[in-house]
Structures are given as C-alpha cells and as structure tokens.
Amino acid sequence: MATLDLTFTPCPDEPLALPANTSAHIWQIDLDVARDAMLSASEQAHAKAMRHAEKQSHFVAARSALRLILSKYVGGTPENLPLATAAQGKPFLDMAGAPQFNVTHARGKALIAVAPMAVGIDLEFARPVRQLDRLVEHYFAPAEEKALTALPDDQRAQAFLAAWTRKEACLKATGEGIAGGLHRYHVTLRANEHAQLISIDGNETAARAWTLHAFRAFEDGQAAICAATPSLSLQGFSL
Numbered sequence: 001m002a003t004l005d006l007t008f009t010p011c012p013d014e015p016l017a018l019p020a021n022t023s024a025h026i027w028q029i030d031l032d033v034a035r036d037a038m039l040s041a042s043e044q045a046h047a048k049a050m051r052h053a054e055k056q057s058h059f060v061a062a063r064s065a066l067r068l069i070l071s072k073y074v075g076g077t078p079e080n081l082p083l084a085t086a087a088q089g090k091p092f093l094d095m096a097g098a099p100q101f102n103v104t105h106a107r108g109k110a111l112i113a114v115a116p117m118a119v120g121i122d123l124e125f126a127r128p129v130r131q132l133d134r135l136v137e138h139y140f141a142p143a144e145e146k147a148l149t150a151l152p153d154d155q156r157a158q159a160f161l162a163a164w165t166r167k168e169a170c171l172k173a174t175g176e177g178i179a180g181g182l183h184r185y186h187v188t189l190r191a192n193e194h195a196q197l198i199s200i201d202g203n204e205t206a207a208r209a210w211t212l213h214a215f216r217a218f219e220d221g222q223a224a225i226c227a228a229t230p231s232l233s234l235q236g237f238s239l
C-alpha cells in the first residue's frame, strides 16, 4: 500500500507522553468546529488585524488547537506556552525538552505533527493543477519530471500533488520552506510506489537520514510527513 491509512483516535483527556524515538503523533483538526480561543496577546493582535473573516477564524482555530495540543505534552496554560519563530518562519516551542512540531492547513482542515525530532507535514486536496508542465519544469528534479511525463494524462495531476506534498513536507522538516528549493528533494510519485525521499541534491546517503510517509487525512486529503530519523512510526489523534 503506497499511502498509509492512519486511524485518528479522539483526543485523550489526560496528559500525553512525548512520542518515543522514531515515532510521531499526527493530529487532525477541523478548523470550522467552534472551540475556545487560546491565543497569546500578540496572536490576538495578529488575528484582529486580519481582514478576511474566514482566514481570521481559521488562524484562531489552528493556533488555539496547536497550543492546546502542545500543552498536553508539556503542561502549562496553552495561552502562555512560549511559541517562537525560526529565521525562515518555522514555529517552535522555545523551552527545554519540548517536542518539535509542524502545522499544515488547507480548506478549513489542519494537521499538526508532533515528534522528538525535526518534522514537517503538508496537506493538499485533489484539484486540477494549472500550468502543471511549467511547475514541473521549475520545481521538480529531472528524474521526477521523467517519471511524471511517462504517466497517462489522467494520473498526472494526482501524481503531481503527491510529489508536491512530499517535497514540501521535507522542506518544512528542515525549516527551509519552499525557498529551500523543491527540486533538490527527489521523491517518489507514482500511485503504486511507497513514499520515499530518494536523494537530496543527488545524495542518496543524505536522504537515508530522513523518513517520508504519505497518508490520507480527512477522507480525501493527501498528506505527507517527513522526519529526521531513518525509520518512523505514526499514531493519529483527532481534536
């Protein structure tokens, strides 16, 4: 099976132990479900300045969910957890012994990965891809471009999105973000292949330090997680 079928169990009431070495927790959150806001003062100000009502409500829901989830691992009041942002924009918890995490959101849904090592996560929903050839030429490694163009037309948008989520998960794990260069991360993309990071800048040894998994979320969402470990098991929770 090329894409993992994760089970998402309801959020436990009790505190949670950090995921063990070589494992990660994945949280699935519906941002349109009404919940208490749990934001820091600066996040409240940021939300207030947002003009688009839906974006504002999704930002509040996603940040509050993140704080609530992290407090389950490290204790404390969600609003007061010291969230900080690294140079390229990746949020992190600025306290000793804290887990690492990453957030992705699309169409009112969010996924949060929590792990003891660097981790990145990405979510996309099936959609037509405009200017696919141009994007592939620009952002894909030559071997990926070859694999994609060899596919029948009706499989190409799906394979493109599979590759895109996998590459973005890698760049979010390292914290580089898209500016780090999607073409540098060579991943598998065919529907019958396991998700795998094949090489980074052509270096297969460097890629083996990371694990990439693809999984389904929210029924029709295509997601990928990448973590700095040679093997990775996953456990799903829903908030």
Ligand SMILES: CC(C)(COP(=O)(O)OP(=O)(O)OC[C@H]1O[C@@H](n2cnc3c(N)ncnc32)[C@H](O)[C@@H]1OP(=O)(O)O)[C@@H](O)C(=O)NCCC(=O)NCCS
Binding pocket: 059, 062, 088, 089, 090, 091, 102, 103, 104, 105, 106, 120, 121, 122, 123, 168, 171, 172, 173, 174, 175, 176, 177, 178, 179, 180
């Ligand atoms: C982070 C990035 C990959 C987001 O991609 P996306 O598909 O639009 O959005 P996603 O929903 O998957 O992820 C967004 C979340 O990623 C996290 N994030 C932001 N920067 C990140 C980075 N460098 N690495 C990892 N995670 C990052 C944030 O938690 C963000 O959510 P939030 O803003 O609500 O806190 C992309 O915007 C990016 O590369 N940003 C880095 C800065 C950059 O290169 N800017 C280019 C300006 S020219």
